[in-house]
Amino acid sequence: MDTTSGSPAPVVVGIDVATAAVRVLCVDASGRVLAEGKEPLPQPVRSGDRSEQDAGAWWPAAARALRAALSRLAGGGREVVAVAASATSGTCVLVGPEGRPLSPALMYDDRRAAELNAYAQESGAARWSALGISVGPTAALGRLAWYAQTEEVARPRGSRLLHTPDLLAERLTGGRTATDWSHSLKTGYDPLRGEWPTEVLDALGIPPSWLPDVQAPGTEVGTVCAAAAEETGLPEGASVRLGMTDGCTGQLATGAVRPGEFVGVLGTTYVLKGVTRELVTDPSGAVYSHRHPDGWWLPGGASNTGGEALGWFDWSRFPELDAAAAARGPASFVSYPLRREGERFPFVSSAARGFTTGTPADDAERHRADQEGVAFLERLALERVAELGVAVEGPLHAAGGGSRSALWTRIRATVLGRELRVVDRAETAFGAALLAAAGTLYGNLSEAASAMVGPGRTVEPEPREQQALEESYGEFVGALRERGLL
Template sequence: MTDEHEAWLGIDLGTQSVRVLLVTGDGTVLGSGSAPLAGWRDGVRHEQDPGQWWEGVCTASRTALGSRKGTRIGGLAVCGTSGTVLLTDGAGRPMSPALMYDDGRATAHAARARMAGLAVQDTWALPKALWLTETYGPGRITHQPDLVVSLLTGELPPADSSHALKTGYDPERDAWPAMLPRLGLPDTAIPDVVRPGASLGQVTASAADATGIPAGTPVIAGMTDGCAAQIASAALRPGSWNSVLGTTLVLKGASTTPVRDPTGVVYNHRAPDGGWLPGGASSVGAGVLTAAFSGADPAAMDTLAAAYEPSGAIAYPLVSPGERFPFRAPEATALVLGEPESDADLWAALLQGVAFTERLCLDYLHHLGAPLDGPLTFTGGAARSRYWNQLRADVLGRPARVPRETEPALGMAALAAYGTNAAPSLAQAAEAMVRIGATVEPRPDRTARFAEPYARLVDELTARGWLPPPVAAHAHARLDGDTADS
């Protein structure tokens, strides 16, 4: 199906770095490179200089390709942080800084969009595009990968529907909302859109000189970093789910139909081959450990926490105020019920609180009718903790797979292989590249131990008015069932 000397390039534009991987069709990583990115935060403001992205790509690509030894590059794809946006002029030059995925200056614009009937969240790209247009004047909405692709191919490309989703693009209708001009975005600001996996052009000679990527290399439309991580977990068959636990928690799955959620907590990306990738992003995550235990040795704390199952306290460990999934509550704040008897007990409460939130996310998805009968995969930085992986499997009451390599750049390499027809489906391309390192089995006695504190947390979230009572009732009902049931 593919030449043994052929490989694909995945480029990931992250928050803190650019990461590039050169990967063969069987998942062998032939080369990797990275380059740091710096941003500027001030309160709700979070910006990056878009020029850094290209500099990072040039540095990281040259490193990744330094030892390719004649390997043919079959194609490349680029992912970026979901919701990051800037304005460019007619020649594709930046007119503004990039407003990052969590920049919170456009809350009033988001409210205006919701009044117009659009289910957008405050930090999505659409309200930020409205804010940028009011601040810097009319320009073309440009997502993070769009700018890098324009420098690779020599022309500003159409946006892919994955990055365009949070700018208001409707993947079911394959169209932009008709009211965007009335909100303040002229037609000239709105890019054309293609599905991920589509061809966007080829690497030019000048870009080849700058990056080391051979001229003529096909450039394939990518997806957001969350979708890229999902591809890198091979969670693409209907009913499969990938739980990405880093600073915060993101769950993304695969379904033959969209998962309907009138509240907009769960949203659906369109898969390159026509299926659907539903998911949601929580504000709970491993970031609370860094905040509460600066400088601690995570492995040592994990060992101590094992004595507290369950902990003497129950936590809802929000990294920052406000929650987005498994419920929407802008007023939500982190909470700890009870008094931990030690630092180890508090560490255990935080680990368990994230796992409880993960279970509640799956309960909410089940409440919406999402298919959950496929395999579950753990990825993200926290998946390096064997203890936390086991704890999460115990709380969830279901097994979880842990891939060896989970970088979004690997997902983009698989998408590039699919987009250049080197694999008949994206699922097959990903399954050929992804290598599972371990499968964690739940321990039924531990699952039973955690039922009571989970139920108490659900009740507390409901009493505070954050969790809707029907969702709480559904979570309670599932305590007596199998959380893997669809």
């Protein structure tokens, strides 16, 4: 459809429910963002192992963000044809028969069920091994068992579990919907066999009736009902489609959606994600896979280093330090900037600690050494993926706030010895919009990404710095080995 034929130009909507806010993007068939909306969410309440948020705030905030964005489209000859939502992985809430939350939502970082997750790991060891994943202390599966065992939350007949986007989908459609196999991965869904792990559910005392049906991301699960249309400004009858977790939609938004394509997301932490035709399993547990909407696999891992590990200075100084570090050139020592104790990727070690092998001459050199250290970890991550038999083809896509630094991106390209492709709108809500477009505006996700994700800009390695950084990388790996981390 287009306006030249007299028909309204089609628009898709992506919703991102992050920890602090709901963000909405309205995107046309070429990938142009036409309107945005944003509404704050109450901050999670964190105490000890507990991390909770008012799940009752999700829908009102989403409805307001939708109405704010859609009001900017009014009178523009546009027709919203589909909507999809993304949220943090593992955030969930138990609801009653009518879909109303019975308690605050248990957030992605809630650790109250760590012991139950350890038991879940033991109970389904063979299944998890085949999937190449482990049930970590913050997995949603243990929190589901906590709901089944606790006396703190009422559990009336007809209770069931919803992930964040499930609750939004039910309010949008006015009825029960399936969930997607991305948000349900940490709740225990097995995307390889296409089933919930009944042996683990039985061991943990989780009623199977609590769990939703599961379908592929991008699948239509209903259409916008009259009540939701009234609240949000969405047209009644628009397609409601399943999304993916924020990490996955962030990857999709870069255009890295075909086998061999990978993206390095440099935000608070560093995350490497890519696409393979076959499931990749890592005995160390550092790499695990979501399932691609088209049936392929999305292997990747998340480090504990990244942008937050550089937070020793006032962030308003970042441009100043970047300029000074660029003029200085490669650092004279090696840094491994770690944001907390322990590492998750590209190696797993609770004993990992950040370190430096020398003393910086000034703040500019410290800044440069930290940036190089993150780039060294990125190279180690790509080498780990290669050890598992995965070929990374073409330029590495780059996303996240760190990719806005021209210096840091150039350092990464030089350390990796490959081009980086930086996309301007590599945002979670944009990735959700791509899933809304797959099957409505386009035949599949690959077609949607090809049409809607821009070419970005290419960053080349800096030949004059390659030898110095190659030597520093060797020192970095040697220091990790000396500490027993590799």
